[in-house]
Amino acid sequence: MIRLAIFCAAVLLWRGAAAAMNCPAEVRVSLPNFEIAPYVLGTDEVPEPPGLLVEWTRAALARSGCKPRIVVVRRPPNRQLAELASGQIDVLPGFSFVPGVDSEMAFPMKDGSVNPGLALLSDSVSLYVRAGDARVHWDGVTLTSPNRLVGSSTGGGATAATARSHGWSIESAPTPQADVRKLIAGRVDVILEPDVVVGPYLSGAEARAVRRLLPPVRETQRYAPVSKRFRRAYPEFTARFWRELCGQSRRGTPSERACS
Template structure:
């Protein structure tokens, strides 16, 4: 898929080039436009990508805007519907083809079977992840019994680490041999940490950074991050098979938009 070039008379730096590319819209995906797009969205807050709200409320946040922009840049005019749902249900609905796209996901082994991802060499393409995400260990401010050096976690013998229902975090914790308390979602994992139910929790750094100052002052982050990876937006396999040109355009443009917003200098590879 070729894109139109934006005219520029100067040689931009890498950051400026990323922003420039994000403004370059591709031509219409001729003959491959779906009539509608059913998009599943996690039902909890992940600021700034997704804002809080009731499950029945309209999904809002940067990610919703980016999805709309990515679809618009394909040149296709289609109806978009967003439905908020728990992660487990969303991945089941994706596998069954009841939704066309699951808006945001961390890649794990199960996702390869449940959905379609840009995988030019049999692995998720980091050059098409749309947002760099990091997850870190957090403890309450003033907690001195727990240590993390990037490899080993030390603390009381009965230490339990709270985690959100993210399979990549489950797998990582299992590999480390950590005892975990799996919360229903990220806000629940944070609440359990704040209440003292867990002495430590693995939480997304972007979500914690977006919290109110009075809350973040209660927390202490233990560097380095436990996990740094890219968010992807997988499609259902039937949808990707029916509309290969459209989904390639969607992945590429979502990558460009998200990286421009983060001021990422790493370019997006065309699928």
């Protein structure tokens, strides 16, 4: 009887909190239309298992004090950003924060800056060249290459901002895999990609054909930004979602309790 009473009290408290909080009836989540194993699996559809990032996001949304309907779609990165701006998408898990770039994305903030305590993943952005090409050099400051164009997959905000900061001209590719293939085929001499994103495509023959240049061009963190419209409508739910998602991403790791 005591356990039943405690359970009932907990349910009533949860329902009271949910009633007091403005809850979305539906949350629309967008993922890129290419695989980023083990975080996002599949391409145009959402398979089962869907990948760690999808599992974390679903669990966090379900544990944030509301019970919204969760819709997950796959889109090319540029379309993801366009649909977020037009109000068709609410959440973009896995995006990086770019300082000084105004967008429709709202990130978890603390003391006027993005809050690394709620990051999901650490990542870096690196330059890659053909394994046997000794003409391209990178010393951490200056890139020397016979071709002024740097390949990069379309839609990477942090990658594009990094290229602009160095004065590099981008030759766009629709996906990281297409970018790697362009490099191997000699259509570009160097590509700039997030290591988490491009890593799964560097296996077998591709791994032997491509060489990563050190040091990384940029160190970054990945979050789950929401649209500014969504955050304005559901501020408390958004804050709970970010904290819960961070906890999901760190469960079972040494930093499990470090979300703050």
